[in-house]
Amino acid sequence: xxxxxxxxxxxxxxxxxxxxxxxxxxxxxxxxxxxxxxxxxxxxxxxxxxxxxxxxxxxxxxxxxxxxxxxxxxxxxxxxxxxxxxxxxxxxxxxxxxxxxxxxxxxxxxxxxxxxxxxxxxxxxxxxxxxxxxxxxxxxxxxxxxxxxxxxxxxxxxxxxxxxxxxxxxxxxxxxxxxxxxxxxxxxxxxxxxxxxxxxxxxxxxxxxxxxxxxxxxxxxxxxxxxxxxxxxxxxxxxxxxxxxxxxxxxxxxxxxxxxxxxxxxxxxxxxxxxxxxxxxxxxxxxxxxxxxxxxxxxxxxxxxxxxxxxxxxxxxxxxxxxxxxxxxxxxxxxxx
Numbered sequence: 093x094x095x096x097x098x099x100x101x102x103x104x105x106x107x108x109x110x111x112x113x114x115x116x117x118x119x120x121x122x123x124x125x126x127x128x129x130x131x132x133x134x135x136x137x138x139x140x141x142x143x144x145x146x147x148x149x150x151x152x153x154x155x156x157x158x159x160x161x162x163x164x165x166x167x168x169x170x171x172x173x174x175x176x177x178x179x180x181x182x183x184x185x186x187x188x189x190x191x192x193x194x195x196x197x198x199x200x201x202x203x204x205x206x207x208x209x210x211x212x213x214x215x216x217x218x219x220x221x222x223x224x225x226x227x228x229x230x231x232x233x234x235x236x237x238x239x240x241x242x243x244x245x246x247x248x249x250x251x252x253x254x255x256x257x258x259x260x261x262x263x264x265x266x267x268x269x270x271x272x273x274x275x276x277x278x279x280x281x282x283x284x285x286x287x288x289x290x291x292x293x294x295x296x297x298x299x300x301x302x303x304x305x306x307x308x309x310x311x312x313x314x315x316x317x318x319x320x321x322x323x324x325x326x327x328x329x330x331x332x333x334x335x336x337x338x339x340x341x342x343x344x345x346x347x348x349x350x351x352x353x354x355x356x357x358x359x360x361x362x363x364x365x366x367x368x369x370x371x372x373x374x375x376x377x378x379x380x381x382x383x384x385x386x387x388x389x390x391x392x393x394x395x396x397x398x399x400x401x402x403x404x405x406x407x408x409x410x411x412x413x414x415x416x417x418x419x420x421x422x423x424x425x426x427x428x429x
Contacts, residue, residue: 130168136180185209238410258296258304273425331405373409
């Protein structure tokens, strides 16, 4: 947990002049008449219970245990007022889930705004279970293993977070801002595969009118990593390396078992050209039908050789994926909550 979550800074009590000159206060629908404290985010207030917050958040539990001063701070309907520097929508989303956890069960595909609220508020105030739920929902979109990467590719019916233009840019920003290190390699790679360079540079307009856009640091990392991957994916050990290992027909990296060196050399060059400008560090798993169609012109020896290297190279590409984004190896990636 970061220090901000452990002890929110003390706030100056609002004076009568403050109340008269500030924006009008809005009472949220989350207003329990028997509540014991009032939370205020921006100009929205929520009347809730210390017991509910304290039982889920160590931060609120510690706040509740602080001895009260002789002169009480600001009050609302005889309840202490606590000001939060959070988006009111984040606060509302988290409170709705705390008071009615079945909301998560009823939503087959949650909105990203809800997931983001669970992650941000969960991390900041140590709502550990909400944090875990938020991360698990992100894991349904972002792979943490090669098997999951393949499964997400095969899944034609979307069952995760409700999709919209720019979703994966927003996911990358969320996992970066909240130090969800286990999801960062996959999030970066999905973004590079899904969006064009123009979309990365200009952003993508969402249905709500807001533009999904990467931070300058993440944009820089994406551009640098694209260049690294394009160079690496043809190097020894990676899935496409055998296509590039053909300096001339007579030196083709096929043994005498190749029954058609000139033809196979030409076919490899054609495959190389098709892949030269595409990110194919981790190519998809081919079905038998696709293999038969794609490699039908190769001799049997070359076809088997390319497919074997392709299969081994996919695993190497996945194993090395974090390094392309300046991250530690997979087994060293840990989240900080």
